[in-house]
Amino acid sequence: MATALTGTDDLMAPVVADVAAPKKPETDTTERVNQLEVVLRYILYIIITVFLFVPFVMTVLSSFKTSAEVIAFPPTLLPSVWHPENYLNVLTQISGFPRMVFNSFFVTLLVLALNLFFDSLVGYAFARLEFPFKNVLFSIMIATMVIPGFVFIVPRYILLLNAHVVDTYFAFVVLYFVQPAFILLMTQFFKSIPRDLEEAAIVDGLGWFGIFWKIILPLARPALLAMGILAFQGQWNNFLDWVIYMTSPNMQNIQLGLVTFRGAYQNQWNLIMAGSVIAILPILLIYVVGQRYFVRGIATTGMK
Amino acid sequence: MAVSVAPKAPAATAKGSRRSQRGGMAIAQRRAGLLFVTPYLIFFVIMQLAALVFAFWVSFHRYDLLALDNPFVGLRNYARLTINEDFLIALRNTTEYSVVVVILQTSFALLLAVLLDSKIKGRNFFRSTWYTPSIASTVVISMIFLYVYHPTGLLNSILGLVGIHTTEAYLQSTTWALPAIMFLNIWTTAPTFMLMFLAALQDIPKEIYEASAVDGAGAVRKLVSITIPLLRPIIFLVVSLGIIGTFQIFDQAFIMTHGGPLKATLTVALLIYNNLFVDTGTVGVACAEAIVLGIIIFALTLISRRVIDTRIEY
Numbered sequence: 001m002a003t004a005l006t007g008t009d010d011l012m013a014p015v016v017a018d019v020a021a022p023k024k025p026e027t028d029t030t031e032r033v034n035q036l037e038v039v040l041r042y043i044l045y046i047i048i049t050v051f052l053f054v055p056f057v058m059t060v061l062s063s064f065k066t067s068a069e070v071i072a073f074p075p076t077l078l079p080s081v082w083h084p085e086n087y088l089n090v091l092t093q094i095s096g097f098p099r100m101v102f103n104s105f106f107v108t109l110l111v112l113a114l115n116l117f118f119d120s121l122v123g124y125a126f127a128r129l130e131f132p133f134k135n136v137l138f139s140i141m142i143a144t145m146v147i148p149g150f151v152f153i154v155p156r157y158i159l160l161l162n163a164h165v166v167d168t169y170f171a172f173v174v175l176y177f178v179q180p181a182f183i184l185l186m187t188q189f190f191k192s193i194p195r196d197l198e199e200a201a202i203v204d205g206l207g208w209f210g211i212f213w214k215i216i217l218p219l220a221r222p223a224l225l226a227m228g229i230l231a232f233q234g235q236w237n238n239f240l241d242w243v244i245y246m247t248s249p250n251m252q253n254i255q256l257g258l259v260t261f262r263g264a265y266q267n268q269w270n271l272i273m274a275g276s277v278i279a280i281l282p283i284l285l286i287y288v289v290g291q292r293y294f295v296r297g298i299a300t301t302g303m304k
Numbered sequence: 305m306a307v308s309v310a311p312k313a314p315a316a317t318a319k320g321s322r323r324s325q326r327g328g329m330a331i332a333q334r335r336a337g338l339l340f341v342t343p344y345l346i347f348f349v350i351m352q353l354a355a356l357v358f359a360f361w362v363s364f365h366r367y368d369l370l371a372l373d374n375p376f377v378g379l380r381n382y383a384r385l386t387i388n389e390d391f392l393i394a395l396r397n398t399t400e401y402s403v404v405v406v407i408l409q410t411s412f413a414l415l416l417a418v419l420l421d422s423k424i425k426g427r428n429f430f431r432s433t434w435y436t437p438s439i440a441s442t443v444v445i446s447m448i449f450l451y452v453y454h455p456t457g458l459l460n461s462i463l464g465l466v467g468i469h470t471t472e473a474y475l476q477s478t479t480w481a482l483p484a485i486m487f488l489n490i491w492t493t494a495p496t497f498m499l500m501f502l503a504a505l506q507d508i509p510k511e512i513y514e515a516s517a518v519d520g521a522g523a524v525r526k527l528v529s530i531t532i533p534l535l536r537p538i539i540f541l542v543v544s545l546g547i548i549g550t551f552q553i554f555d556q557a558f559i560m561t562h563g564g565p566l567k568a569t570l571t572v573a574l575l576i577y578n579n580l581f582v583d584t585g586t587v588g589v590a591c592a593e594a595i596v597l598g599i600i601i602f603a604l605t606l607i608s609r610r611v612i613d614t615r616i617e618y
Contacts, residue, residue: 045419045430052495053433055448056440058458062451071454073471075461118343130330131337141344144352146544146605150552150573151598154580154591155358156351161369178347202329208336237441239555244577255443259559262447269451276447283439291432 063087063274070269086274093271099250100257101278107172107253108235114177115231116224122178123186124212128198138187141180157244171245176235182227189223190216229290233283254279363591368584381592391593393567394575397482401571402550405486405493410542412494414535417501418527431502438495442555449488450475450560475561478568485556485569493549497542504538505531540612544605551601572597 062070063086065079091097125131126138156175157166165171193216201211217224242256252260258275265271363381365374385391420431437445452458453474460470474480508531516526532539554573557563563570563578572593579590 041419041424045424045426048416048419049430049433052437052491055452055458056436059448059451070451071456073456073461074464075456075458121340122344125337125340129333129337129340131334131341134337134341137341137345137348140348144348146548146602147352147356148548148552148594148598148601150554150576151359151594152351152355153576154362154587154594155355157580158362158369158587159350159355159358175351178343180344183344208333208340212340233439237443239441239443239559243558255441258443258447262450262559272447273451276444280440280444283441284436287436287439 059273060277063270063277065270067267067269067271070273083270086270087278090271090274090278093268094257094261094275096249096252097257097275100252100254103251104236104253104255105282107169107238108232110169111172111176111235112228112231114173115179115182116228118178119182119227120186120190120217120220120224121212122183124190124216126183126187127190128195129208141183145180145184153244160245166245167247167251172235172241175241175245179231182231185227185230186220186223189220193219225290229286232286236283359591359595362588363595365588366585367587367591369587371585374588377588381588382596384589385592385596390567390570390575391572394570394572397567397569398551398553398571398573401482401486401553402547404483405489405550406543406546408486409490409494409497409546410539412490413497413542414501414532414539416494416498417505418531420498420502421505435495435499437492438499440492442492443559445488445492446556446559449484449556452488453484476565478566481561481565481568485553485560488556489550489553493546497546500538500542501535504535508534536612540609543608543612547604547608548601551597551604 061078064082064084065076066081066083069076069080094100126134160166160171160174163174165174197215197219198211201215206214237255238253239255239259242251242253246252246256249260254275258272258279261268261275262272364376364378366377366381367374416434420427420434424430440448450457454460455471455473459474460472463470472480474484512530512534513526516530552573553571554577557569557571557574558577561569563574576590576593576597579586579593
């Protein structure tokens with residue numbers, strides 16, 4: 001019986017665990033203690049789940065209410081009348097919303113594509129190829145990762161301003177065509193692939209790019225998926241760079257657009273909530289579908 | 305997101321012999337290697353190195369985005385920070401914010417991870433739902449919490465259910481505005497670090513726990529004397545990522561309070577933004593503030609490395 005307890009590491013029931021410690025072979029009491037422990041554990045888990053999840057549920061429910069009902073007192077849980085047309089109103093009443101959706105998708109996918117290619121290319125070189133200054137450059141990359149992003153904001157802004165890139169999509173290319181954290185992720189993944197495959201390819205006379213493109217990349221699918229999900233999430237959720245580097249009303253993503261809309265219509269709670277649901281939806285879908293890859297990616301790449 | 309660094313591949317000697325075997329290959333490999341890292345090299349030289357040098361240069365000047373002449377002022381931008389009331393308020397707010405959030409989010413994340421690192425049924429369900437706050441954007445989280453903190457929003461509704469009737473406007477209160485933003489950040493970030501802790505927990509050999517169970521160690525004893533010491537490297541990583549993140553708090557304060565009420569949520573990052581875009585002639589000041597912020601973050605990271613001894617003794 002004791003083994004069942006040692007398998008757990010429940011810090012909520014220390015007394016219980018101590019009571020059930022060895023040299024107490026009364027299976028009767030330990031079993032009862034076990035059941036109590038399981039019930040207590042589930043209560044705790046459910047409280048935490050409610051704590052972390054309920055704001056999302058209330059947001060979704062609010063998005064179907066009237067704006068007055070969202071903040072009505074006394075509050076309602078379910079909408080007294082469901083208003084799915086709120087989602088249509090988001091499209092019509094938030095000016096330029098379709099453009100915001102396009103901007104979000106376009107920039108996110110552009111940055112994603114650049115990173116999938118360049119980060120794995122650079123990561124492969126760091127992991128497998130011998131070239132001058134490799135270790136120096138790799139150390140520099142690690143060292144510069146700890147520099148806080150805000151240090152770069154002013155000089156990059158002035159740089160982009162003078163290059164006439166501010167307020168264009170190209171700004172995101174310049175800022176994000178490689179991301180050191182993802183290069184590191186790919187480097188670590190490539191180091192874990194056995195060398196035999198490349199040795200065979202060298203004999204076959206494939207060039208280094210051919211080896212990378214035809215042999216290594218197909219093997220790197222789990223790492224590319226893990227990195228892709230992180231890159232997509234990071235760029236889709238990006239707010240700061242749109243505030244800093246974009247200026248015209250046309251150049252807003254969903255995140256910035258929501259903030260702008262909220263600034264103008266503080267009381268349109270139902271639309272703000274519906275807009276928030278739309279803004280989180282793509283990420284949520286990717287998370288639900290890709291979670292397996294996501295978790296496995298963290299495990300295989302050692303990215304923790 | 306930063307990542308732990310894997311030890312260097314111990315293949316130096318093997319590489320050496322391979323190189324001598326195929327002399328011509330080595331040159332092709334060097335060429336390919338340099339070509340492949342060129343994208344990062346370009347990024348480093350322009351977006352990191354030049355940007356950093358330029359940041360220092362700007363911080364020594366009275367800089368204006370529209371001015372043709374930006375006079376050199378030496379260290380005056382830095383000196384002025386020590387007597388600039390806004391900067392001192394922002395620094396105090398940011399430090400307070402960071403200390404509270406880093407301690408609480410690290411503890412909460414560890415608690416969540418320990419709870420998930422067991423054979424309980426529905427473990428995957430709990431992990432998935434608990435992680436959800438971390439996938440939402442700062443904007444969406446801010447919108448949700450604007451509703452939570454509304455005088456008749458979710459928080460006061462829940463308080464009403466348990467008999468506490470209040471219509472406190474948390475974000476308009478000099479007492480509550482900063483703690484309110486602290487809370488939402490802990491709520492959002494803890495699940496991210498939960499995943500990092502969980503991955504590390506699963507790497508701990510189970511025999512260590514089994515040995516301690518034989519000695520009759522309780523669950524709390526096990527956590528304090530086995531789990532936490534073994535997790536020190538990851539705790540350091542989580543704490544330093546926490547410091548880097550919290551000291552640059554911008555989005556939530558910008559969206560929810562704009563630094564108010566009465567500068568109660570004015571942060572250094574918000575001040576940098578204002579000095580860059582709102583005020584005139586203060587771009588040099590913004591740079592000086594950012595550099596000071598960077599130095600503070602760097603120093604605190606080093607200190608936390610000292611405090612959290614990252615060496616593991618088995």
